[in-house]
Amino acid sequence: MKSQVVSFLIKCPDQKGLVAKITSFFHEKGFNILSSQQYVNAIEDTYFMRVRLNADGTNISKEVLENEFLELATPLNIDWSVNYGDKKQNVAIMVSHTSHNLYDLLERSKEGRLDCNVIMIISNHNKLRYVADMFNIPFYHLPITKETKLEQEAQVKKIVDCNEIDLIVMARYMQILSADFINYYPEKIINIHHSFLPAFQGANPYKKAYERGVKLIGATAHYATVDLDEGPIIEQDVKPVTHESTPTTLKRIGADIEQLVLARAVKCHLNHQIIVSGNRAIVFPEAGE
Amino acid sequence: MKSQVVSFLIKCPDQKGLVAKITSFFHEKGFNILSSQQYVNAIEDTYFMRVRLNADGTNISKEVLENEFLELATPLNIDWSVNYGDKKQNVAIMVSHTSHNLYDLLERSKEGRLDCNVIMIISNHNKLRYVADMFNIPFYHLPITKETKLEQEAQVKKIVDCNEIDLIVMARYMQILSADFINYYPEKIINIHHSFLPAFQGANPYKKAYERGVKLIGATAHYATVDLDEGPIIEQDVKPVTHESTPTTLKRIGADIEQLVLARAVKCHLNHQIIVSGNRAIVFPEAGE
Amino acid sequence: MKSQVVSFLIKCPDQKGLVAKITSFFHEKGFNILSSQQYVNAIEDTYFMRVRLNADGTNISKEVLENEFLELATPLNIDWSVNYGDKKQNVAIMVSHTSHNLYDLLERSKEGRLDCNVIMIISNHNKLRYVADMFNIPFYHLPITKETKLEQEAQVKKIVDCNEIDLIVMARYMQILSADFINYYPEKIINIHHSFLPAFQGANPYKKAYERGVKLIGATAHYATVDLDEGPIIEQDVKPVTHESTPTTLKRIGADIEQLVLARAVKCHLNHQIIVSGNRAIVFPEAGE
Amino acid sequence: MKSQVVSFLIKCPDQKGLVAKITSFFHEKGFNILSSQQYVNAIEDTYFMRVRLNADGTNISKEVLENEFLELATPLNIDWSVNYGDKKQNVAIMVSHTSHNLYDLLERSKEGRLDCNVIMIISNHNKLRYVADMFNIPFYHLPITKETKLEQEAQVKKIVDCNEIDLIVMARYMQILSADFINYYPEKIINIHHSFLPAFQGANPYKKAYERGVKLIGATAHYATVDLDEGPIIEQDVKPVTHESTPTTLKRIGADIEQLVLARAVKCHLNHQIIVSGNRAIVFPEAGE
Incomplete structure (x- = not known):
């Protein structure tokens, strides 16, 4: 050994x-x-x-x-x-329109701050191809409609499986994955949700946060399960905001939280710090690693 | 003047x-x-x-x-x-079994860290009378049952009104006030809820937080409105927790957050920093005060 | 057993x-x-x-x-x-003029949030006797001058030793203890300093913080050693502040930090979570306790 | 207009x-x-x-x-x-070996999260040229030795002035700029220091933080003045750490703080939120911008 x-x-x-x-x-x-x-x-x-x-x-x-x-x-x-720590893990990143999490994961991976190989980026839009190009990562544009959902997921599955992907990171992929897809990759899909769950599940959390007048906003990284935004929570963080914030500024402030929370969660997963038990994630802290 | x-x-x-x-x-x-x-x-x-x-x-x-x-x-x-800042505001504190918020408010008021007179403590239980005694504050024990709810609230109203109370603080008063009572004191009742609202509204937030496996817990001070735990939020804070936490340890960790959050909210109210607009509280920061 | x-x-x-x-x-x-x-x-x-x-x-x-x-x-x-956890530890608290840490420790001890017996309060001033009285704790007023320093410390030692004190907490005791006194109680004296050490060692940290224009202030609980403010750090915390803050408002904001930091440090000590190694304190987190 | x-x-x-x-x-x-x-x-x-x-x-x-x-x-x-907000500001970034702040500033600028044009990257080493290339930004490699310091600074000045640079960002540029250089660009140079100043001024703050056993580490963005690490502080933040941390892990944890703190400070400067007064920076918060 x-x-x-x-x-x-x-x-x-x-x-x-x-x-x-x-x-x-x-x-x-x-x-x-x-x-x-x-x-x-x-x-x-x-x-x-x-x-x-x-x-x-x-x-x-x-x-x-x-x-x-x-x-x-x-x-x-x-x-x-x-x-055995003798093989870098292979990661696929799924995105839609939002770039900040993608940049961050690619930079951390490239610079050795995340110990993995990002093998591919999959998107239902073509918008972020230029980011993939900057980092020389293959980019798969797989559009999706209500009608083609199952077909598109089958395509995703195929390229994921062909490339021996160990972890799928949904870095603001704005589609709801089917139960079949999710169950096929148990504890292998990490999602970032842009609120401190269980507050503001579902769509438009920053708009809801503005309307509710909360004094802090947050982000949550969790394993995807068939119940939307209800999987085991790996990492959460928040930042104080004030009444001055609009949905637009909340989005901007939130981007920094999302970035860090997702990066930390992926790191814990890659570093074998997590055991899932029921709907709770036991996340052991780093031991001077 | x-x-x-x-x-x-x-x-x-x-x-x-x-x-x-x-x-x-x-x-x-x-x-x-x-x-x-x-x-x-x-x-x-x-x-x-x-x-x-x-x-x-x-x-x-x-x-x-x-x-x-x-x-x-x-x-x-x-x-x-x-x-005009020429008259200290009169405060009534309502409590049930939990002492930490009560101690904290009484100490801050006594030591001049909160600029108010705590005129009375009202409780549906007799348990915390000794705290009132330590600080020499009148304590009203007004028990409540489903049947006597309206009657008890009428008693509360009476002693509150006789004493020209400017602000009622629900410092872990574990009863749901009637709509009539709440509407009688608009923007005059501050409640502390032991979760980062809108997460974990209603009863047993720490138990729910344990079950959901959240990585941070919090507290929220808000004006009481007829919709339970949905009034304008004045102040919120959170603290990181880990999988090690049980409902019991969450309760203990949360006590410190509740204490600070409620004290800060009461201070902002007493200091005329708040304008309520719809369901949002505009809380101006202190200006070097 | x-x-x-x-x-x-x-x-x-x-x-x-x-x-x-x-x-x-x-x-x-x-x-x-x-x-x-x-x-x-x-x-x-x-x-x-x-x-x-x-x-x-x-x-x-x-x-x-x-x-x-x-x-x-x-x-x-x-x-x-x-x-063996079969005997509550005996604590002596030393104070001067500032009451917030004292109230907090007494309340936590009285309400079972700190597992100890506060046996006595020692002060070089008489000012806080009323707090001791509220909680029914013996209060020793032992004034000190440059000339009587050694004598006063001898008195403190005497009453501490007669009462089998396990831990001395300097809850804003504004005197520098002699090396002899400190060495007599190794790892038995916890001090709270009102800055995030090593910034702003010594006197008037809030004034220095204002002058330096820092954007956060903090507090540090540490074991007292012969080098002033340089002992092993047990707990630290900070809070953001703005240019609006004056030395006076920093003091008020800082009080809340001091209170929590000292209480947590004392809890860790009483709960046997700390091993000192050189000038570093190994503070094991609670294990679901 | x-x-x-x-x-x-x-x-x-x-x-x-x-x-x-x-x-x-x-x-x-x-x-x-x-x-x-x-x-x-x-x-x-x-x-x-x-x-x-x-x-x-x-x-x-x-x-x-x-x-x-x-x-x-x-x-x-x-x-x-x-x-008048009618002209994007021109920014020059100075770096040495460390890439995370550079990536972050380039990404934010490219994606419109920072409202500026990064006109050039200047480095005393060639190591980070590939990052400049990824973002298509001119990279000037200007090596420096004790002997060539003044000459190199003259070169920097020349290209900075030829390009009408409004702001110089020292994104972990590990050289001490001369007083002449600094005084030539008053309130135009922002530096990131990897500690919560005034703690751990000068070299190797993470090593010093480990040795001192602090329970939080931080970063500080400030205007460069002739007194090293003593210029007006724009932004600071910290993160809790434990005894487990080594100088290496502190460096890694600190990188995330440095990144956010520098980005926020640059944003405040570009957005005209700052007035320097003596050694203090008045940083007005965003007003719903």
């Missing part, structure tokens, strides 16, 4: 001795535990863990590691996943 | 020359304009103004000032109010 | 297998690990851990537990402390 | 009747006052004003307007400037 950092994400019923058993397992296999983070949900009696390992001192194969961990995991009812 | 600072709050259709006309009026009467704040709502073509005057250089009487201002105001369709 | 939650704070050179060894130890003794938090400082190769245990399933005595843990700890070079 | 919005920035000794006189002047010339913002510094007895006018109803020439305003201004001792 040549990779630097191996990450395990673990979820199971809470029970005595879990930390000891799991950390002893890795210790015995020769790993150095870089960080081990736990969370016990006492309401649901569930245990969550994120372990980051340095594989330098061990020459166990991935296969053996996984088989032996499975032996530990099965009697403890552990749901788990492992990532 | 002996008072130090006279404040005018003004609202009218937008039209050319308003600032000039209004400020010239005060200048000619011999006032020194300490601050003059404007806000134009271009969507509704409405003009809002807050003017603070130093009355030292003038000996115009209140009556004359108001009559002459009326002459200016009538043709311009100005809605206005004036405050 | 009847107590509910036993907390261990651990610091040692980083080395392979630490999590496994330590958690296995507690597991074998019959404890349920409620939470185990780690932090590895890779720059100094140091490992820090906070473990919270539920002692319900074990009847090991404190003495045996400590002796056996010592056997584990010694070869691993572990610095450690344990708290 | 064809332009949409004319802005006046005004500073003078405080005196009775200023608002009335100034707003009456503009009213009589046929302007519609879009917004009028005041600030009285009572400590220095100075009055500041920002007035935005709609020139649609008037056909006064710039020359006449300025001459007549001068007649009003001279006896009142008014320092003033006017901007």
